[in-house]
Amino acid sequence: MRIVSGAPVPDWAALETAFEHNAPDTHSYLDLQTGQVITVVDSRPEDEEKRQMVRRGGSRFVHLDPASSREQYRWMERFVASVEDPTLKERLILAIDGKGAFRRFKDVLLSYPVERDRWFSYRANLLHIYIDGWLEPRDIVLGEAPPWGDPEPPAEPDVPLQKPLGDRGEGPTEALRRQAREIIDRMPALELPAAVAYLLFLNERMPSVSE
Numbered sequence: 001m002r003i004v005s006g007a008p009v010p011d012w013a014a015l016e017t018a019f020e021h022n023a024p025d026t027h028s029y030l031d032l033q034t035g036q037v038i039t040v041v042d043s044r045p046e047d048e049e050k051r052q053m054v055r056r057g058g059s060r061f062v063h064l065d066p067a068s069s070r071e072q073y074r075w076m077e078r079f080v081a082s083v084e085d086p087t088l089k090e091r092l093i094l095a096i097d098g099k100g101a102f103r104r105f106k107d108v109l110l111s112y113p114v115e116r117d118r119w120f121s122y123r124a125n126l127l128h129i130y131i132d133g134w135l136e137p138r139d140i141v142l143g144e145a146p147p148w149g150d151p152e153p154p155a156e157p158d159v160p161l162q163k164p165l166g167d168r169g170e171g172p173t174e175a176l177r178r179q180a181r182e183i184i185d186r187m188p189a190l191e192l193p194a195a196v197a198y199l200l201f202l203n204e205r206m207p208s209v210s211e
Contacts, residue, residue, distance in 0.1 A: 008035035009143040022066040029061040
């Protein structure tokens with residue numbers, strides 16, 4: 001990355017969104033002539049004109065590589081490890097275990113506005129570090145440096161995040177599901193309709209749990 005006066009200034013907000021959004025059918029490009037971010041979604045026929053423009057533009061358009069789901073999941077793990085409230089930390093550990101982790105993680109933080117705001121700042125900082133690391137080795141000429149300055153990596157917790165394992169070496173989600181099945185197996189048949197109705201109620205009220 002080189003900073004040259006008079007060169008195009010990127011749309012930094014759009015650039016951040018492009019690096020954060022990693023859907024497999026979505027592709028974003030930086031227009032080196034205008035600084036705009038062009039996003040093309042495979043399933044949208046109306047994006048064909050933009051798709052053709054990118055193809056014809058050659059080196060004018062630079063493909064942006066968003067932070068992978070694995071990388072962003074690691075950001076969540078690092079944040080959870082930094083949470084001091086033991087109750088919230090336990091809930092977040094359960095939330096990020098298994099499919100649907102990102103949605104459940106956000107759902108839990110809705111009840112903790114202070115920690116939710118801290119997460120937004122924490123994630124933004126790590127995203128900026130990722131973007132800087134992507135731009136630095138590339139010979140891209142920009143009209144100004146990124147507006148977030150020189151972000152400092154958050155301090156790593158003294159103890160890395162450790163997800164509790166059950167007696168059978170299960171993760172927390174598997175242990176809870178097994179426990180729930182064992183409870184249902186022990187219930188009298190007469191009580192099962194009420195138990196099933198309550199579980200269905202919870203499933204409808206908390207759709208992210210079933211992702």
